[in-house]
Amino acid sequence: MIRQPHTLSREVIVASAIEQVVAELRLIDVADYIAFIRLEHFACLSDLVDSASELFFAPGTLRLGNGGEAHVDWSGSPRIVLDLELRPHGVTVYFQLTLTENDASVVLNYISFEKPDEDPSRNTELLQATLEDARIRKPVPIA
Numbered sequence: 001m002i003r004q005p006h007t008l009s010r011e012v013i014v015a016s017a018i019e020q021v022v023a024e025l026r027l028i029d030v031a032d033y034i035a036f037i038r039l040e041h042f043a044c045l046s047d048l049v050d051s052a053s054e055l056f057f058a059p060g061t062l063r064l065g066n067g068g069e070a071h072v073d074w075s076g077s078p079r080i081v082l083d084l085e086l087r088p089h090g091v092t093v094y095f096q097l098t099l100t101e102n103d104a105s106v107v108l109n110y111i112s113f114e115k116p117d118e119d120p121s122r123n124t125e126l127l128q129a130t131l132e133d134a135r136i137r138k139p140v141p142i143a
Helices: 007-017 019-025 030-038 042-053 120-133
Strands: 062-071 079-086 091-099 104-113
Touching (some): 007 019, 007 104, 007 120, 019 042, 019 091, 091 120
């Protein structure tokens, strides 16, 4: 996939927006993620994502997309990849959240704007504004 020049700034916006949700998702034992993914219990994963996001975003703003992946072997730390969707008003963001032992990262797959501007930087500003509007609580820095 060819990455667009504005993708990195949008990944930073999405990662910052879901930082508190990621902290909540980290409270879930990695064995539960592995079991739900391996047994294809994606409704259980969806419930976990909904529960983690309900304190921070309006209902339906962040949800599980097509599922997830569990990368586990004998020699390393597990890596959980969740397909997620952010749906603030007028924008849909499809992305993957990767959780590892000490790290979390976001990779954008696709963004759809209901009324896109010709200028990508304005679309990036719109993404930031709509995510802010979808918040229930303003973010508190995590120490």
